[in-house]
Amino acid sequence: DWRMAGHRGALIVLEGADRAGKSTQARRLVEALRNQGYQAEGMRFPERTTEIGRLVGSYLEKKSNIEDHTVHLLFSANRWEHVPLIKEKLKSGITLVVDRYAFSGVAFTSSKEVKGHLSVRCRHGGFKETELPNFSLHWCKQPDVGLPKPDLVVFLNITPEEASKRGDYGTERYETSDFQKKVQKRYAELMDDKSLNWKVVDAAQSMEDVHNAIKQLSEAIITEARHQPVGKLWA
Numbered sequence: 001d002w003r004m005a006g007h008r009g010a011l012i013v014l015e016g017a018d019r020a021g022k023s024t025q026a027r028r029l030v031e032a033l034r035n036q037g038y039q040a041e042g043m044r045f046p047e048r049t050t051e052i053g054r055l056v057g058s059y060l061e062k063k064s065n066i067e068d069h070t071v072h073l074l075f076s077a078n079r080w081e082h083v084p085l086i087k088e089k090l091k092s093g094i095t096l097v098v099d100r101y102a103f104s105g106v107a108f109t110s111s112k113e114v115k116g117h118l119s120v121r122c123r124h125g126g127f128k129e130t131e132l133p134n135f136s137l138h139w140c141k142q143p144d145v146g147l148p149k150p151d152l153v154v155f156l157n158i159t160p161e162e163a164s165k166r167g168d169y170g171t172e173r174y175e176t177s178d179f180q181k182k183v184q185k186r187y188a189e190l191m192d193d194k195s196l197n198w199k200v201v202d203a204a205q206s207m208e209d210v211h212n213a214i215k216q217l218s219e220a221i222i223t224e225a226r227h228q229p230v231g232k233l234w235a
């Protein structure tokens with residue numbers, strides 16, 4: 001059948017704010033692609049079932065505290081430990097639908113304030129206390145440089161007002177409206193990167209309409225990616 005035999009699968013990532021519909025749409029997309037005769041599987045990050053994933057999971061559930069840089073590297077390591085599997089699946093023709101990827105990693109960590117102060121020497125002698133800089137996008141991207149590059153990154157776009165109609169924030173780390181607003185700004189900066197195939201979908205539409213939009217984008221990219229090698233992210 002034209003949908004299989006010798007061609008690689010596509011790497012499709014869903015990103016977006018809390019309650020934008022990533023997990024719902026990832027499930028529906030896999031199901032719809034399979035019904036159309038494609039080989040497709042879901043994947044998510046963080047993947048909490050590995051040893052590294054359990055550390056990250058316990059951090060998100062606030063059962064443990066991990067220093068900010070360190071946990072950023074663990075989120076990235078959780079992706080790297082899946083790279084052999086990702087490559088194998090794509091090579092065998094399976095399209096992967098991934099719920100969050102390196103873009104979440106960068107958007108969330110770069111929204112954190114670095115705690116602490118730095119003493120800097122003034123030009124005319126003496127010292128002044130200055131705040132440490134926030135995590136830069138540049139610093140946050142480095143651990144994920146070279147990961148398999150998504151063929152398509154769908155950004156499920158929703159306003160905080162629309163998202164709030166879908167229920168309250170949970171009790172995990174990062175689930176506050178102040179923090180989520182910062183994350184949203186960081187996503188916008190990441191979407192300025194034209195070396196990636198970002199597609200913005202209006203996530204305030206009905207589940208059905210969002211699904212149809214994502215499905216159409218996905219089928220087109222599966223056809224396009226078939227003959228191309230998998231790229232390297234931010235490399």
Ligand code: ADP
Binds near residue numbers: 016018206207
């Ligand atoms: P995310 O994974 O982005 O946090 P979910 O897929 O878990 O989002 O969806 C969050 C909640 O919003 C769920 O209760 C889901 O049923 C609901 N939901 C998802 N998409 C829509 C939509 N298009 N319209 C209305 N409610 C939705």
Ligand code: FDM
Binds near residue numbers: 076105106109
């Ligand atoms: N998150 C997710 C990060 O901070 N860094 C990452 O690299 C990734 C993949 O973990 F708050 C955050 C984003 C979100 C949480 O929540 C995961 P879900 O509900 O499992 O997507």
Ligand code: MG
Binds near residue numbers: 022023024
């Ligand atoms: Mg989700």
